Amino acid sequence: MSTDYQQAREALGARLRELRLLAPAGRLTGTQLAQLLGWPHSKIYKLEGGRQTATPQDLRAWADATGHPDAFTELQARLQGFESHIRSWRRQLAAGHRPVQDGWNIEVGRSMVIRAWEEAVVPGMLQTADYARHIFLRYAELQGTVPDTDEAVRARMKRQEWLYQGGRKLHALVWEAALHAQVCPPPVLISQLDRLVGLIGMDTVDLGIVPLGAPLRIPAANGFWILDDRLVIAEDWHAELWLDDDDSVGTYMRAWRTLEKSAVYGSEAQHLISRVRRSVNPR
Template identity: 80%
Template sequence: MSTDYQQAREALGARLRELRLTGPVGRLTGPQLAARLGWPHSKVYKLEGGRQTAAPDDLRAWAEAVRQPDATDELLARLKGFESHIRSWRRQLAAGHRPVQDVWNIEVDRSTVIHAWEEAVIPGMLQTADYARAIFLRYADLYGSVRDTDEAVRTRILRQQWLHQSGHTFHALIWEAALHALICAPSVLIAQLDRLAGMIGMDTVQLGIIPLSASLRIPPANGFWILDSRLVIAEDWHAEIWLDDADSVSTYERAWSTLRESAVYGGDAQALITRAQRSVNPRA
């Protein structure tokens, strides 16, 4: 969990405690407030200590219980302000993968220059339909989400039209391990590698691959995307993290630039793809 996120959660907890202690009905103890709300008193202390994220209904109930309903809008604004940056997969995938792809398409369409780093998979902007389908199915199994796979695939592939519009540039960095990862059937990976090879030399795509043998200045950690130096979208197992403050964006730009120092391009990148193709299909 990000430090900024945790600090914001703790600040919200401190505000909740302040409301509990200064309400017009007088100071309430944690157990007294919990009894009014019908909660275990541990929930009150977890929320106040920033150890649990409040739901909007929790905040409304709290404000009513301490007889300060006018504080509801403020509490909800605080929650929205920090929670919007941490988009849990449980919430996002409640309606399936297609809505998540729709949101991504909106942000991509707003952008002209995109930098991406992927350490384990081929970036979505460069995926074949079959490869994308395999990825969505794997994640649907992991999260138990709605299987709207075909709709999600169509929406992701639609995003790739962005690559064919003048004035756009996609700077993609991939760790060589992603070329070998059998997250799909071997035949699907072979077709995906063929497509990736075809991207080399495309005027809107700058494809860099970091060899497994390369010296690395920083660890090849989780994938992230930078859209026009205004927004970073990074993925973790529990959530997708959206960051738009200048300091965070700058940090990710430095990380991308540092990773790029270990990458190869053009013919050298093509050689790595060819090697991956031969490892999947030795007869190639």
């Protein structure tokens, strides 16, 4: 968890404590507030100490119970301010994968140049519909989310229209391991690999493959996307990070350029993908 994020969470906790202590009807103890809200006593102190992230519902209940209903707008703004950088999958996927894809589509639509690094899966903007469907199903099972797979796939396929608009450029780097990963049935993977071969040479796509045996100047860590040098979106198991400060964008750009030095392109990339395709057993 980033220091800035934790500091913002602690500042929100301090404000919650202030509201509790300044209740118009008289100072409330943590125990009293927990009883009013029907919460475990520990939740009060986790929120005030910045050890737990409040939900909008938590903030509304807190503001009302402490006699400061007008403070909710301020509290919610604080929450949105630091959650704009770390977006938990639990919250993002509460309504399914489609809203997340719609949010991505907006940012991609604003972009002219995108750089992507994926070490475990084929980049979403290069996926076939069948491959994307299996990816969404796997994550829905993991996160226990709303199964809106077909809608999510349609949204992801719509985003690929960006690839056919002049003046745009996707610079995609993929670790060879992602090409072998059978997160879908072999026939689906074979079709996906064929799709990648067909994209090589497309004027809006620059596809590089980092071979498994290539020397790596840095470890192949989690996937990330850089949109127009203004926004980085990186994924982890618990959350998606949206980073727009210059230092963070610069760090990810250096990571991307370092990984790029290990990649092969053009005919070398085609031969590598074709070799992986031949190794897939279409059982």
